[in-house]
Amino acid sequence: METRKIKHAHHDTTQCYSRLNAIGDALYVLGGKWKLRIIMALSEGNLRFNELQRLVKGISPRVLSNELKELELNGFVKRHIHTEGTVLVEYELTEYSDTLGDVLYALSEWGMMHRENIRKQMRTGDVVPAGEAVE
Incomplete structure (x- = not known):
């Protein structure tokens, strides 16, 4: 695997702040213990809430619900409500979530x-x- 060293070259202040802000934005949207795990679990296909909770071991229902809401607000997850017969809610990844492929890899x-x-x-x-x- 090719590795890149973190560059310590002097950048202008504007470029440095821009990079720091971009990393901050990414961590704000995807940071924490669960979001990327949820996205990876959903990469296998649409899942219902309980199925998702079983796959993402250790997450409480309240935390999963909050994480799904945030992922939906940021355009990574879609919620589908099927009302034929028993109400069924499924979650799926959006096309936008595909932009995380290189990051997840x-x-x-x-x-x-x-x-x-x-x-x-x-x-x-x-x-x-x-x-x-x-020392």
Whole structure:
């Protein structure tokens, strides 16, 4: 996998603020523990609320409901209400959510690399336990 170093070159202040604001906007919309997990779960296809809650292990119904509302407001998720017979609510990703494909892939790749790095450090004893100073 090709890695890019974080550039430490001097940028003009406007460009730096622009990048920081863009990262802030992305984290505001997608940040937290659940949103990207919900999007990944929905990438398998339309799901009802309870199905989604089972897939996204550990999320409470109240939190899932709030996260879905925010994802819907930001254009990533659509809610479909079927009223034939029993009322059925399904959630699906929008076309706009497809714009996250590269982001999700990059986060997944980085997460696997990071997990392996931590495991390697634990095997070799290079991990500094929490609360100890790093020299």
